[in-house]
Amino acid sequence: MPDDPSSSTACIVGAGPAGLLLALLLGRAGHRVTVLERSPHIDLDRWAGAPVLQPVSLRILEREGLLDQVRAGAGFIDSGEVRAPGQDVARYAYQELPDAPVPYALTVPVTVLRGTLLRALEELPGVDVRLGATVEDLPGAADGRRELSFTDGQGTHRLSPDFIVGCDGKFSAVRELAGIPAEVFTYDRGYLDFVVPAPPGWGPRITMNFQDDAYVLTMPYPGDRLIVVWITAEERVDAALAGSFARFAAELTERAPELADLFPAEVTALGWEGIPRRQVQHHMVRPERWLDGNVLLIGDSAHAMHAFGGQGLNTSLQDAVLAAEGIGRAVGADGSTTVLEELLRHRLPFVEGFQETQRRTLAPRPGEPARRNADTLPDFLRMVLGQPELRHLWNGVPAGAPR
Structure with a gap:
């Protein structure tokens, strides 16, 4: 547990994969982190869905020494086939894809990924994971930054972190308490x-x-x-x-x-x-902004999307890397959110473009041409390798470094 969790670098709300990965990245960089999870117990034994993690996301886990543990509890994918009525559209093998950082993909039960991340966090004394914690308010501090009030079995607590990060899902309490407007579309x-x-x-x-x-x-x-x-x-x-x-x-x-x-x-x-x-009922969430003062949204809190194309968990894990880089710069020598803002400037259009592809495919508006068959498949290499402008981050090259 951090010596003074009330003044940690980040308070992360939500102990899903994105929040736990962000806590791990910040904790390993020497930052004090508090993770608040509303559920009193994280059930790692229940049956869970298993999203596909593409090579770009597996590379992130590999860098953190977690890939072997995750792979042991996952389904292995070395190739793929795309079919439409009466025709084979495409076949591919991951090991033949140019620049793929890992030559395979995995179907990873969310419980396996969360368990792996939680075990890694146990080794970090600067990270405090609190279960049964409900965020009640984000009061403004004297310097204009927000603090965070939450309740648990021991009473009411107030934290003053440098950043509050909403990783608490598509119906994010952090987003609502911060007053960030959002469009929520139900498929x-x-x-x-x-x-x-x-x-x-x-x-x-x-x-x-x-x-x-x-x-x-x-x-x-x-x-x-x-x-x-x-x-x-x-x-x-x-x-x-x-x-x-x-x-x-x-x-x-x-x-x-x-x-x-x-x-x-x-x-x-x-x-x-x-x-x-x-x-499963899916939603598309589009907040007006992901960063509001010292409140940051990532993962489903920032961009919940449909499962079509399999990018929800992938983009959320990539968000965690981006957030760790931006927060680290903001509380370090840079002393400003300039790097974080620049990263988000690239990130938002990419993610919202993918959301729009999903919507036009699954829920075209009146007058929009319906997209059919394999024409609906999103840009596959971007799914495998990640967003081109930020690919260096997923590979471990800091923002601004020569590449």
């Missing part, structure tokens, strides 16, 4: 993911199947399993879950015969009650 597209055993010989690959009215994704999942993602009209997802799993599997494979091996009789006989699954 009416249905999203279902579920896990089935991997068929013999399936291989460590990701498959993307684009249809005019649906998108089906399969990815390796830990334990010799596959996670299947189905994005389609919300009423179709509701109807599928109200019916039998066997009927759903038959309808899915009629449209995508190459998936038939996923649904042998012994799997369809399990029924929905025997299939781990999640039905």
